[in-house]
Amino acid sequence: MTDGDVILEMRSITKEFPGVKALDEVTLTVRSGEIHAICGENGAGKSTLMKVLSGVYPHGTYSGEIVYRGEEVRFKDIRSSESDGIVIIHQELALIPELSITENIFLGNEVRGRLGLDWGEARRRSQELLARVGLRESPDTLIKNIGVGHQQLVEIARALAKDVRLLILDEPTSALNEDDSEHLLDLLRGLRDHGITSIMISHKLNEIEEIADSITIIRDGRSVETLDVKGDGVDENRIIRGMVGRSLDSRFPERTPKIGEIFFEVEDWTVEHPEVPGRLVCNRSNFHVRRGEIVGFAGIMGAGRTELARSIFGRSYGRFLSGSVRIDGETVSLPSVLAAVKHGIAYVPEDRKSLGLNLLDTIQDTVIAANLPRVTRRGSINDDEAYLAAESYRKSLGVKAPTVKEGVVKLSGGNQQKVLLAKWMFTEPELLILDEPTRGIDVGAKYEIYGLIQQLADQGKGVVVISSELPELLGICDRIYTVTEGRVTGDVPGADATQEGLMRLMTGAAA
Incomplete structure (x- = not known):
């Protein structure tokens, strides 16, 4: 397969959840050896589409076809997609803090010798992989002792250990500073030069404009268009217009301060x-x-x-x-x-999943959690008042969910952030x-x-x-x-x- 050949086609992919059609006849074509970006508003279906591709949502739970390297594939789980060289790195990193870098890289993909697991060989390979991603940490370092930027590189090293051909990255730079982000983008360019295809979901439009060869825009669960970055002269304003269906005259609302x-x-x-x-x-x-x-x-x-x-x-x-x-x-x-x-005083934390949300709760339970007395009557929560309060925030913040009884875990990252903001606004x-x-x-x-x-x-x-x-x-x-x-x-x-x-x-x- 040479550069420019199609490595992936997703044809008419439709995925439904109770009360929500997350994907509606989505089509995606990715060329071999390119960096292909997927852009769209929160809840547009970007992460859902990648979960379909990687087997998180297995064949049979969606309709449509996936053609990979010229053949239709029907992945039943992540392991089956990884065996074909498709590796996904989720926005929330899946590393185990108490294990070493080596143990994380080869977890589930252990190096075996004649007498069982060969950790000496695994450590040697880890050193090679860390050098390849530009990380100087010792392979024996515990994950909890390195920063988020370095953890992202460990995730990529783990993907390389699985002979990745198609690398999927969901918001890879969202938690990184500028230096770590630039290093990661340089690494993706290097992987592209070595024939590895990448699909990148990101809201950082300046990075997308800088690194992507092609961009597919998804809006409200549908694929709207695919842009050739260089050929179409794409800039941030053009991407925004595709994402929201209109131009944004300004990134920031006008305001006259009253201090x-x-x-x-x-x-x-x-x-x-x-x-x-x-x-x-x-x-x-x-x-x-x-x-x-x-x-x-x-x-x-x-x-x-x-x-x-x-x-x-x-x-x-x-x-x-x-x-x-x-x-x-x-x-x-x-x-x-x-x-x-x-x-x-209210504080909305940066780590919404660890410090801000209980993912087992509903939207309604989350919104009222920090100020229960406001909806408590005679020692019990008044469900009608709680519902009305949560519903008003769902509408005013534009949370994409069919009802406030929906579980927070089912929301996209951006909609989870809005619910977290509502939780602390409810404390007035x-x-x-x-x-x-x-x-x-x-x-x-x-x-x-x-x-x-x-x-x-x-x-x-x-x-x-x-x-x-x-x-x-x-x-x-x-x-x-x-x-x-x-x-x-x-x-x-x-x-x-x-x-x-x-x-x-x-x-x-x-x-």
């Missing part, structure tokens, strides 16, 4: 790492928020932004050493999450801290969330936004703090901020 007095102040906040004595994750940090103000926090990965937010929100991270919080000039104690909520906070609020969310849904953030600010609330995307902070924030190694290194008015200036402060060059 009031300072009402939330943090002074000399110092917190020690929970497992490394002497390592300060927050080092005498100071910041404040005014009513009606949107305040951004910028910093490279590991700078301490999330640690600062979590430690303030009921001391839910690290070992508190010193510092104070004042609300409307009065010093308050926030020793627990319940105390923080009672003082009008005075200060809402949003940690990476638009990670893994499409451009249309981002616009909606920016609008909600602005609405909260216009109501006189304070909003803190932690984001790894500097254009996002520049687009929505009234002021931006920069954080480096646990220290607040800058406080810049939004009107004066630039990416270059923030980056200097984030790296400590101008601290």
Whole structure:
């Protein structure tokens, strides 16, 4: 098979769930040796289509045909697709933290010798695979001791160990900083040069424009069009138009700030790492928020932004050493999450599945979980009130689900994020801290969330936004703090901020 030949055809793929047609006659054609991007809004069906391809949804649970390398295939599970060289890396990484890199790479694909498992040979192969993906970690390193960017590379090394021919990546850079993202994109280019075909789902349109050879756009469960990036002169605006069915004149809603007095102040906040004595994750940090103000926090990965937010929100991270919080000039104690909520503080975490959601709950149960007294009557939850509250958020946030009785686990990542946002908005906070609020969310849904953030600010609330995307902070924030190694290194008015200036402060060059 030579470059330009078709390696994959998905013909008229239709997949239904109770009450929802997730895919409706979707067609996809991928050429050998290309990087093929799939774009679409949250809930459009992108991940569902890839789960059909990889056997997560086995043959018989959908209609249509899959033709791979010239032959129709009917995968019954992931193992059968992997045996044909198709490997999927999901958005939520499937690594086991307590096992080593070697053990994770060969889990389920163990290296066998004459006397059983040959871990010496497995370790040797791991070193070769790690070198191939540009990772210098020891094969014996535990997964829990490496960052998310390196974990993503371990996932790719694991795919290479399975003789991958077609690599599927679902939002591979959503949790990565700029350096790790660029390294991953370079790796995909290298794999393409060695004849490995990749399918990439991503909401980062600048990356798609940079790396993809072709783009298939899916909207509302249907394949809308496939674009030749170079031949069609594709740019981000063209992709957006295909995704949402219209042009977005601006990525950020217009707003005239109505900023009031300072009402939330943090002074000399110092917190020690929970497992490394002497390592300060927050080092005498100071910041404040005014009513009606949107305040951004910028910093490279590991700078301490999330640690600062979590430690303030009921001391839910690290070992508190010193510092104070004042609300409307009065010093308050926030020793627990319940105390923080009672003082009008809410925190939407970046890791929605581990820290924000119970995936066994329904949308309704999730929305009311942080403020049960609001729907409790005589010691019992009033189901009618709970339903109406959850339904109002489902509609206002545009959550794609047939009913609020739907399980959260069945939602796309972006819709899960909206439900998590609704959960904390239901507490009616005075200060809402949003940690990476638009990670893994499409451009249309981002616009909606920016609008909600602005609405909260216009109501006189304070909003803190932690984001790894500097254009996002520049687009929505009234002021931006920069954080480096646990220290607040800058406080810049939004009107004066630039990416270059923030980056200097984030790296400590101008601290």
